[in-house]
Amino acid sequence: MKTSDFDYVLPPELIAQTPLEQRDSSRMLVCQRGGQGWRHRLFFDFPDYLDSRDVVVLNRSRVIPARLLGVKTGSGIPCEVLLLKRLAADSWEALVKPGRRLREGSGILFGDGRLRCEVRESTDFGGRIVRFSYEGVFEEILEQLGRMPLPPYIHEQLEDQSRYQTVYAMEKGSAAAPTAGLHFTQDILDRLHKKGVKVATLLLHVGLGTFRPVNTENVEDHKMHGEWYEVSHEAADLINQARASGGRVVCVGTTCVRTLETVTDPSGLVHPGSGTTDIFIRPGHAFKAADVLLTNFHLPQSTLLMLVSAFMGRENALAAYQEAVRERYRFFSFGDCMLIGDGLMGGGIG
DSSP, rough: BBHHHOOOOOGGGGGGGSSSSSGGGGGEEEETTSOOOOEEEEGGGGGGGGGTOOOOOOOOEEEOOEEEEHHHHHTOEEEEEEEEEOOOOSEEEEEEEEEGGTTTEEEEEEEETTEEEEEEEEEEEEEEEEEEEEESSHHHHHHOOBBBBOOOTOOOOOGGGGGGGGGOOEEEEEEEEGGGGOOOOHHHHHHHHHTTTTEEEEEEEHHHHOOOOOSSSBGOOOOHHHHEEEEOHHHHHHHHHHHHTTTOOOEEEEHHHHHHHHOOOOTOOOOOOEEEEEEOOOOOOOSSSOOEEEEEOOOTOOHHHHHHHHHHHHHHHHHHHHHHHHOOOOOOOOEEEEEEEEOTTTSSSO
Protein backbone atom coordinates (compact mmCIF):
# COMPACT_ATOMS: atom_id res chain seq x y z
CA MET A 1 0.00 0.00 0.00
CA LYS A 2 1.39 3.39 -1.03
CA THR A 3 1.56 6.44 1.24
CA SER A 4 0.20 8.45 -1.69
CA ASP A 5 -3.01 6.40 -1.44
CA PHE A 6 -3.90 8.57 1.56
CA ASP A 7 -3.57 11.95 -0.11
CA TYR A 8 -6.31 14.53 -0.62
CA VAL A 9 -6.53 18.17 -1.72
CA LEU A 10 -7.15 20.69 1.06
CA PRO A 11 -7.55 24.42 0.40
CA PRO A 12 -5.20 26.19 2.86
CA GLU A 13 -7.95 28.51 4.09
CA LEU A 14 -9.76 25.50 5.62
CA ILE A 15 -6.94 24.91 8.12
CA ALA A 16 -8.33 26.27 11.40
CA GLN A 17 -5.95 28.82 12.89
CA THR A 18 -7.82 29.55 16.11
CA PRO A 19 -10.34 27.63 18.24
CA LEU A 20 -14.01 28.56 18.14
CA GLU A 21 -15.26 30.73 21.00
CA GLN A 22 -17.47 27.88 22.24
CA ARG A 23 -15.82 24.46 22.23
CA ASP A 24 -18.94 22.40 21.55
CA SER A 25 -20.14 24.59 18.66
CA SER A 26 -17.79 22.88 16.20
CA ARG A 27 -19.36 20.99 13.32
CA MET A 28 -19.55 17.20 13.40
CA LEU A 29 -19.73 15.05 10.29
CA VAL A 30 -21.57 11.88 11.34
CA CYS A 31 -20.36 9.01 9.14
CA GLN A 32 -21.59 5.49 8.52
CA ARG A 33 -18.67 3.16 9.22
CA GLY A 34 -19.64 0.38 6.86
CA GLY A 35 -20.42 2.46 3.79
CA GLN A 36 -20.81 5.94 2.42
CA GLY A 37 -23.38 8.09 4.12
CA TRP A 38 -23.21 11.10 6.43
CA ARG A 39 -25.14 13.75 8.28
CA HIS A 40 -24.04 17.29 9.15
CA ARG A 41 -24.49 18.04 12.85
CA LEU A 42 -22.82 20.02 15.64
CA PHE A 43 -20.70 18.52 18.41
CA PHE A 44 -23.35 19.80 20.84
CA ASP A 45 -25.46 16.90 19.49
CA PHE A 46 -22.85 14.28 20.45
CA PRO A 47 -24.70 12.96 23.56
CA ASP A 48 -27.80 12.32 21.42
CA TYR A 49 -25.96 9.45 19.71
CA LEU A 50 -25.25 7.56 22.95
CA ASP A 51 -27.27 5.64 25.53
CA SER A 52 -26.78 4.31 29.03
CA ARG A 53 -25.12 1.09 27.85
CA ASP A 54 -22.26 2.93 26.15
CA VAL A 55 -18.89 3.97 27.53
CA VAL A 56 -16.97 7.01 26.33
CA VAL A 57 -13.18 6.67 26.53
CA LEU A 58 -11.11 9.84 27.07
CA ASN A 59 -7.35 10.46 27.10
CA ARG A 60 -6.64 12.50 30.23
CA SER A 61 -3.07 13.44 29.21
CA ARG A 62 -2.16 17.10 29.63
CA VAL A 63 0.06 19.07 27.25
CA ILE A 64 3.25 20.49 28.73
CA PRO A 65 4.84 23.76 27.51
CA ALA A 66 7.27 21.59 25.59
CA ARG A 67 8.70 24.17 23.17
CA LEU A 68 11.85 25.84 24.46
CA LEU A 69 13.61 28.68 22.62
CA GLY A 70 17.24 29.37 23.40
CA VAL A 71 20.70 29.96 21.98
CA LYS A 72 23.65 27.70 21.37
CA THR A 73 26.48 28.29 23.81
CA GLY A 74 29.50 29.93 22.26
CA SER A 75 27.93 30.97 18.96
CA GLY A 76 24.63 32.46 20.14
CA ILE A 77 22.76 30.79 17.26
CA PRO A 78 18.99 30.67 17.97
CA CYS A 79 17.86 27.13 18.83
CA GLU A 80 14.60 25.33 19.49
CA VAL A 81 14.05 22.20 21.59
CA LEU A 82 10.75 20.33 21.53
CA LEU A 83 10.44 17.92 24.44
CA LEU A 84 8.92 14.57 23.47
CA LYS A 85 9.40 12.11 26.30
CA ARG A 86 11.00 12.16 29.73
CA LEU A 87 13.56 9.38 30.07
CA ALA A 88 14.96 10.16 33.52
CA ALA A 89 14.84 13.00 36.05
CA ASP A 90 16.68 15.49 33.83
CA SER A 91 17.00 13.57 30.54
CA TRP A 92 14.53 13.95 27.70
CA GLU A 93 14.06 12.74 24.17
CA ALA A 94 13.58 15.82 22.02
CA LEU A 95 13.55 17.30 18.55
CA VAL A 96 16.02 20.14 18.00
CA LYS A 97 16.54 22.93 15.48
CA PRO A 98 18.87 23.51 13.71
CA GLY A 99 19.64 19.78 13.85
CA ARG A 100 22.85 20.00 11.82
CA ARG A 101 24.39 22.40 14.35
CA LEU A 102 23.32 20.61 17.49
CA ARG A 103 25.47 17.52 17.59
CA GLU A 104 26.62 15.54 20.62
CA GLY A 105 28.25 17.80 23.18
CA SER A 106 26.47 20.98 22.07
CA GLY A 107 25.09 23.20 24.82
CA ILE A 108 21.96 25.38 24.76
CA LEU A 109 20.96 28.21 27.10
CA PHE A 110 17.37 29.18 27.88
CA GLY A 111 16.12 32.23 29.76
CA ASP A 112 19.49 33.93 30.18
CA GLY A 113 21.00 30.72 31.52
CA ARG A 114 18.29 29.84 34.07
CA LEU A 115 18.00 26.55 32.21
CA ARG A 116 20.73 24.76 30.29
CA CYS A 117 20.89 21.56 28.35
CA GLU A 118 23.56 19.45 26.73
CA VAL A 119 22.97 17.29 23.67
CA ARG A 120 24.05 13.79 24.70
CA GLU A 121 23.28 11.60 21.69
CA SER A 122 21.21 11.21 18.54
CA THR A 123 18.21 8.91 18.20
CA ASP A 124 17.13 6.60 15.40
CA PHE A 125 14.22 8.93 14.64
CA GLY A 126 16.31 12.03 13.97
CA GLY A 127 15.90 13.44 17.46
CA ARG A 128 18.30 13.99 20.33
CA ILE A 129 18.71 12.91 23.95
CA VAL A 130 19.29 16.05 26.03
CA ARG A 131 20.15 16.50 29.67
CA PHE A 132 19.13 19.63 31.60
CA SER A 133 20.87 21.46 34.42
CA TYR A 134 19.26 24.16 36.55
CA GLU A 135 18.64 25.41 40.07
CA GLY A 136 15.19 24.93 41.50
CA VAL A 137 12.27 22.81 40.30
CA PHE A 138 12.34 21.81 36.62
CA GLU A 139 8.56 21.82 36.19
CA GLU A 140 8.31 25.38 37.55
CA ILE A 141 11.08 26.60 35.25
CA LEU A 142 9.47 24.88 32.28
CA GLU A 143 6.14 26.56 33.02
CA GLN A 144 7.92 29.93 33.00
CA LEU A 145 10.16 29.46 29.96
CA GLY A 146 8.33 26.91 27.81
CA ARG A 147 5.70 27.59 25.20
CA MET A 148 2.69 25.58 24.12
CA PRO A 149 3.85 23.34 21.23
CA LEU A 150 1.29 24.32 18.59
CA PRO A 151 1.54 22.49 15.25
CA PRO A 152 3.54 24.25 12.52
CA TYR A 153 0.45 24.79 10.35
CA ILE A 154 -1.01 27.13 13.00
CA HIS A 155 0.35 30.62 12.40
CA GLU A 156 -1.89 32.64 14.72
CA GLN A 157 -1.00 33.37 18.34
CA LEU A 158 -3.05 31.43 20.88
CA GLU A 159 -4.16 34.01 23.42
CA ASP A 160 -5.70 31.53 25.87
CA GLN A 161 -3.25 28.66 26.34
CA SER A 162 -5.94 26.53 28.01
CA ARG A 163 -7.69 26.17 24.65
CA TYR A 164 -4.97 23.69 23.64
CA GLN A 165 -5.93 21.54 26.63
CA THR A 166 -9.00 19.37 27.07
CA VAL A 167 -11.27 20.34 29.95
CA TYR A 168 -10.53 16.95 31.56
CA ALA A 169 -6.72 17.00 31.11
CA MET A 170 -4.94 15.88 34.28
CA GLU A 171 -1.52 14.24 33.97
CA LYS A 172 1.24 16.23 32.29
CA GLY A 173 3.30 14.58 29.59
CA SER A 174 2.05 15.26 26.04
CA ALA A 175 3.91 17.22 23.38
CA ALA A 176 0.63 17.76 21.48
CA ALA A 177 -3.02 17.78 22.44
CA PRO A 178 -5.33 14.80 21.89
CA THR A 179 -7.39 17.13 19.75
CA ALA A 180 -10.66 15.18 19.45
CA GLY A 181 -11.20 15.98 23.13
CA LEU A 182 -10.93 19.75 22.61
CA HIS A 183 -14.63 19.86 21.67
CA PHE A 184 -15.79 18.71 25.11
CA THR A 185 -17.22 21.07 27.71
CA GLN A 186 -18.30 20.36 31.25
CA ASP A 187 -21.88 20.70 30.04
CA ILE A 188 -21.35 17.88 27.53
CA LEU A 189 -19.86 15.68 30.26
CA ASP A 190 -22.80 16.50 32.54
CA ARG A 191 -25.28 15.55 29.82
CA LEU A 192 -23.52 12.23 29.31
CA HIS A 193 -23.68 11.58 33.04
CA LYS A 194 -27.41 12.38 33.17
CA LYS A 195 -28.05 9.87 30.38
CA GLY A 196 -26.19 7.21 32.33
CA VAL A 197 -23.34 7.00 29.82
CA LYS A 198 -20.18 5.73 31.48
CA VAL A 199 -16.91 7.64 31.08
CA ALA A 200 -13.54 5.89 31.33
CA THR A 201 -10.20 7.68 31.16
CA LEU A 202 -6.87 6.30 30.08
CA LEU A 203 -3.49 7.83 29.42
CA LEU A 204 -1.40 8.11 26.30
CA HIS A 205 1.22 10.85 26.28
CA VAL A 206 1.20 12.20 22.74
CA GLY A 207 4.69 12.29 21.28
CA LEU A 208 6.53 11.67 18.05
CA GLY A 209 4.58 8.49 17.29
CA THR A 210 1.36 10.43 16.81
CA PHE A 211 2.51 13.35 14.67
CA ARG A 212 5.69 12.14 12.96
CA PRO A 213 5.11 12.31 9.18
CA VAL A 214 5.28 9.24 6.96
CA ASN A 215 8.36 9.62 4.74
CA THR A 216 8.37 6.15 3.19
CA GLU A 217 6.89 5.29 -0.19
CA ASN A 218 5.27 2.14 1.17
CA VAL A 219 3.05 2.44 4.23
CA GLU A 220 4.38 -0.83 5.67
CA ASP A 221 7.92 0.57 5.84
CA HIS A 222 6.97 3.33 8.29
CA LYS A 223 8.07 2.69 11.87
CA MET A 224 6.06 4.17 14.72
CA HIS A 225 7.76 5.79 17.68
CA GLY A 226 6.88 4.49 21.13
CA GLU A 227 4.55 6.47 23.40
CA TRP A 228 3.72 5.89 27.06
CA TYR A 229 0.26 4.57 27.94
CA GLU A 230 -1.59 3.52 31.07
CA VAL A 231 -4.95 1.77 31.48
CA SER A 232 -6.23 1.37 35.05
CA HIS A 233 -8.19 -1.57 36.45
CA GLU A 234 -11.18 0.75 36.88
CA ALA A 235 -11.12 1.84 33.23
CA ALA A 236 -10.69 -1.72 31.96
CA ASP A 237 -13.63 -2.89 34.11
CA LEU A 238 -15.90 -0.07 32.87
CA ILE A 239 -15.11 -0.84 29.24
CA ASN A 240 -15.48 -4.60 29.65
CA GLN A 241 -18.79 -4.19 31.50
CA ALA A 242 -20.15 -1.92 28.78
CA ARG A 243 -19.21 -4.38 26.08
CA ALA A 244 -20.73 -7.29 28.05
CA SER A 245 -24.03 -5.40 28.45
CA GLY A 246 -24.32 -4.78 24.72
CA GLY A 247 -22.99 -1.22 24.87
CA ARG A 248 -20.52 0.42 22.54
CA VAL A 249 -16.97 1.57 23.20
CA VAL A 250 -16.81 5.17 21.98
CA CYS A 251 -13.19 6.26 21.56
CA VAL A 252 -12.51 9.98 21.69
CA GLY A 253 -9.51 10.35 19.43
CA THR A 254 -6.98 8.13 17.74
CA THR A 255 -4.84 8.01 20.90
CA CYS A 256 -7.62 6.17 22.73
CA VAL A 257 -8.01 3.75 19.83
CA ARG A 258 -4.28 2.99 19.72
CA THR A 259 -4.15 2.47 23.49
CA LEU A 260 -7.16 0.16 23.63
CA GLU A 261 -6.03 -1.83 20.60
CA THR A 262 -2.73 -2.33 22.43
CA VAL A 263 -4.28 -3.76 25.62
CA THR A 264 -7.26 -5.69 24.21
CA ASP A 265 -6.97 -9.42 23.55
CA PRO A 266 -8.46 -11.17 20.47
CA SER A 267 -11.65 -11.99 22.39
CA GLY A 268 -12.29 -8.27 22.99
CA LEU A 269 -11.31 -8.22 26.67
CA VAL A 270 -9.44 -5.10 27.81
CA HIS A 271 -6.56 -5.70 30.22
CA PRO A 272 -5.17 -3.04 32.57
CA GLY A 273 -1.52 -2.18 32.24
CA SER A 274 1.09 0.40 31.30
CA GLY A 275 4.10 0.62 29.05
CA THR A 276 5.15 1.87 25.65
CA THR A 277 3.12 1.27 22.50
CA ASP A 278 4.29 1.63 18.92
CA ILE A 279 1.19 0.11 17.35
CA PHE A 280 0.63 1.27 13.75
CA ILE A 281 -3.03 0.93 12.77
CA ARG A 282 -3.60 0.95 9.01
CA PRO A 283 -6.06 -0.67 6.58
CA GLY A 284 -6.23 -4.39 7.21
CA HIS A 285 -6.20 -4.01 11.00
CA ALA A 286 -8.84 -6.10 12.80
CA PHE A 287 -10.30 -3.85 15.50
CA LYS A 288 -10.86 -5.51 18.87
CA ALA A 289 -12.03 -2.67 21.10
CA ALA A 290 -13.35 0.43 19.32
CA ASP A 291 -16.97 0.51 18.10
CA VAL A 292 -17.37 4.25 17.52
CA LEU A 293 -14.67 6.85 16.84
CA LEU A 294 -14.81 10.60 17.41
CA THR A 295 -11.88 12.23 15.64
CA ASN A 296 -10.77 15.46 14.01
CA PHE A 297 -9.75 15.80 10.36
CA HIS A 298 -6.12 14.84 9.84
CA LEU A 299 -3.24 15.76 7.57
CA PRO A 300 -2.87 14.07 4.18
CA GLN A 301 -0.67 10.95 4.19
CA SER A 302 -0.54 10.88 8.00
CA THR A 303 -0.69 7.81 10.24
CA LEU A 304 -3.84 9.31 11.79
CA LEU A 305 -5.65 9.37 8.45
CA MET A 306 -4.45 5.79 7.90
CA LEU A 307 -6.03 4.79 11.23
CA VAL A 308 -9.32 6.44 10.27
CA SER A 309 -9.13 4.67 6.90
CA ALA A 310 -8.62 1.36 8.68
CA PHE A 311 -11.69 2.03 10.84
CA MET A 312 -14.13 3.07 8.10
CA GLY A 313 -12.45 1.99 4.84
CA ARG A 314 -10.04 4.07 2.78
CA GLU A 315 -12.44 5.00 -0.01
CA ASN A 316 -15.16 5.79 2.50
CA ALA A 317 -12.79 7.97 4.53
CA LEU A 318 -11.53 9.92 1.52
CA ALA A 319 -15.10 10.42 0.30
CA ALA A 320 -16.03 11.83 3.72
CA TYR A 321 -13.03 14.15 3.58
CA GLN A 322 -14.11 15.35 0.14
CA GLU A 323 -17.56 16.05 1.56
CA ALA A 324 -16.00 18.01 4.44
CA VAL A 325 -13.95 20.09 1.99
CA ARG A 326 -17.01 20.70 -0.15
CA GLU A 327 -18.99 21.85 2.90
CA ARG A 328 -16.13 24.05 4.13
CA TYR A 329 -15.43 22.25 7.39
CA ARG A 330 -12.50 23.47 9.47
CA PHE A 331 -9.54 21.09 9.51
CA PHE A 332 -6.85 19.84 11.91
CA SER A 333 -6.22 20.63 15.60
CA PHE A 334 -8.63 23.54 16.10
CA GLY A 335 -11.03 22.29 13.45
CA ASP A 336 -14.25 20.31 13.29
CA CYS A 337 -14.74 16.60 13.91
CA MET A 338 -16.17 13.31 12.63
CA LEU A 339 -18.28 10.76 14.49
CA ILE A 340 -17.85 7.36 12.84
CA GLY A 341 -19.80 4.19 13.60
CA ASP A 342 -22.55 1.84 12.50
CA GLY A 343 -26.20 2.75 12.85
CA LEU A 344 -25.65 6.50 13.29
CA MET A 345 -27.69 7.73 10.34
CA GLY A 346 -30.90 7.96 12.32
CA GLY A 347 -29.85 11.35 13.63
CA GLY A 348 -29.22 10.26 17.20
CA ILE A 349 -30.87 7.68 19.42
CA GLY A 350 -31.96 10.09 22.12
